Amino acid sequence: MALDLANTVIFRGDPERSLDRFDDPVELPRFAEAAAIFRIGEWGKVQFHPPLSQKGIEALIGIREVINSLFRSAVREDSLKAEDLSTFLRLGSDLVCNEPEGRDLRLPNLSEKKRELSLGAAAFLSAMRLLDPARLERIKTCPNCYWLYFDESRNRSRRWCDMNVCGNRAKARRHYNRNVKQAGNNHV
Ligand SMILES: [Zn+2]
Incomplete structure (x- = not known):
């Protein structure tokens, strides 16, 4: 889900074709709905809340951009950069802190109970899970469209x-x- 969020900027590597889906505000609830459907295996039954305020949108874009640069440099340079990791943890900490009390932040979630989470906090939790070295080494960038993706194939091919x-x-x-x-x- 964290990578899906990073991929809402299309053709990142090409300034002439690059396009931010979130420039159109209707894309925010659309993305939240699609993420809950496509990532049900990881999240269980969940409703992701897209940000409504300008400040909330900025926080989501902030975590999206640092997720993007954190994992892109992990692919390119085979390392996690201190500056990115520190920004990621700081922004993520703010997002988690703003979650209403009582929300269940486990991931993966295998319980049957439906829960709610803000989109930004969920993206942070999803990215945290990708920092596990066994997962991190499966992250790649597509040479055609520059998307980040998770290679689930057995021999990482x-x-x-x-x-x-x-x-x-x-x-x-x-x-x-x-x-x-x-x-x-x-x-x-
Ligand atoms: Zn591609």
């Missing part, structure tokens, strides 16, 4: 965020380049 989308696109591009080259050679 997944190369794309989604084979049906980015994998096929890359395959088509290789095929095209090869054909162009061959066509060029024929002219010589």
